Amino acid sequence: MPVPLFDTATPLEPLREELRGALERVMESGRFVLGPQVAAFEREFAAYCGADHAVGVANGTDAITLALRAMGVGPGDEVVVPSFTFYASAEAIGPTGATPVFCDVDPQTYCVTPDTVGAALTARTKAVIAVHLFGNVAPIAEIQALGVPVLEDAAQAAGSTSSPGRPGALGTAATWSFYPSKNLGGFGDGGMVTTSDPELAERVRILRFHGSRDKVTYEQIGCNSRLDELQAALLRVQLPHLDGWADGRRRAGTYYEQAGLGELVGLPCPVAGASPAWHLYVVSHPDADGLKHALTAAGIGCAGYYRTPVHRQPAMRAWGSGVELPGTDEAARTHLAIPMSPVLSTEQAAEVVAAVRAAGG
Numbered sequence: 214m215p216v217p218l219f220d221t222a223t224p225l226e227p228l229r230e231e232l233r234g235a236l237e238r239v240m241e242s243g244r245f246v247l248g249p250q251v252a253a254f255e256r257e258f259a260a261y262c263g264a265d266h267a268v269g270v271a272n273g274t275d276a277i278t279l280a281l282r283a284m285g286v287g288p289g290d291e292v293v294v295p296s297f298t299f300y301a302s303a304e305a306i307g308p309t310g311a312t313p314v315f316c317d318v319d320p321q322t323y324c325v326t327p328d329t330v331g332a333a334l335t336a337r338t339k340a341v342i343a344v345h346l347f348g349n350v351a352p353i354a355e356i357q358a359l360g361v362p363v364l365e366d367a368a369q370a371a372g373s374t375s376s377p378g379r380p381g382a383l384g385t386a387a388t389w390s391f392y393p394s395k396n397l398g399g400f401g402d403g404g405m406v407t408t409s410d411p412e413l414a415e416r417v418r419i420l421r422f423h424g425s426r427d428k429v430t431y432e433q434i435g436c437n438s439r440l441d442e443l444q445a446a447l448l449r450v451q452l453p454h455l456d457g458w459a460d461g462r463r464r465a466g467t468y469y470e471q472a473g474l475g476e477l478v479g480l481p482c483p484v485a486g487a488s489p490a491w492h493l494y495v496v497s498h499p500d501a502d503g504l505k506h507a508l509t510a511a512g513i514g515c516a517g518y519y520r521t522p523v524h525r526q527p528a529m530r531a532w533g534s535g536v537e538l539p540g541t542d543e544a545a546r547t548h549l550a551i552p553m554s555p556v557l558s559t560e561q562a563a564e565v566v567a568a569v570r571a572a573g574g
């Protein structure tokens with residue numbers, strides 16, 4: 214029985230009629246960009262996160278750039294960012310004019326720690342990007358205690374929780390992606406910035422619309438990064454189901470554990486106090502690529518997402534060459550994402566574990 218890496222379609226089946234209704238209402242409203250659906254989704258998503266403000270933007274990459282600019286990051290500044298993450302976490306620093314400074318991760322949790330961030334701080338550090346990678350929740354309060362503003366990259370953490378609160382309300386600001394494969398995914402691109410700082414939120418609102426508050430006076434060079442009504446309306450239908458889907462993901466993790474996966478590979482390791490809604494269920498194995506080939510041959514979806522960490526990517530040569538990050542290199546070499554979805558069954562989990570066992574995992 215093949216098991217896909219993702220299943221984004223099955224959880225949406227029961228919502229088809231509601232989604233169709235939302236789509237038709239937007240079509241009939243004649244409002245397609247930054248209208249009442251976006252405003253309502255911003256309110257509902259902020260409340261969900263426990264933040265005071267949410268500002269919808271075009272995607273999760275723009276969300277990072279605009280949040281950093283609204284935090285005052287600009288030319289001459291440094292932004293600390295992990296290298297073991299999706300490329301966009303670091304790429305988004307470029308348009309601010311600041312330079313990325315790569316820091317290491319804990320290869321158990323795949324997240325930054327106060328020690329790895331502390332080692333990268335200089336007098337020019339203006340902000341730290343802490344990525345909640347794979348849905349784990351990075352220790353934001355401990356990093357902020359170093360005395361530096363923290364931007365949470367929460368693109369992979371919708372539905373996750375932690376003892377100090379939900380991602381999105383833990384740092385100075387947080388950024389989200391609603392790319393279709395995410396835990397809360399749209400039917401196209403979309404993104405959000407959440408914060409409880411009203412002035413920061415207002416700066417993002419201005420930047421997302423060409424640097425203007427009123428479409429009459431243009432105060433600064435902003436950009437066009439708007440969330441559309443269709444995405445907002447479709448995401449509003451899904452938001453009330455996010456926690457249920459997150460529970461399904463946690464349950465799937467339990468199925469893997471009960472089927473004995475932990476005897477074969479390293480299991481995902483939550484940061485202390487975190488209850489991750491695993492966006493990707495990532496195990497570790499000394500021969501992750503060998504395991505990947507065997508699982509693929511057995512029809513089990515799997516992927517090594519970040520084999521080449523960001524600081525070793527060609528576009529990052531100016532800032533990455535000579536940087537040594539042993540935790541990152543270990544994580545890059547040994548990680549492997551295996552099937553995860555809110556509807557992964559015990560039978561599917563058993564099938565995956567049997568294939569890992571057969572591969573000599």
Ligand SMILES: Cc1ncc(COP(=O)(O)O)c(C=O)c1O
Nearest residue numbers: 272273274299301302368390392
């Ligand atoms: C950790 C992380 N940061 C940023 C992004 C960028 O989001 P988007 O693809 O919506 O621009 C993604 C999404 O792919 C991501 O996984």
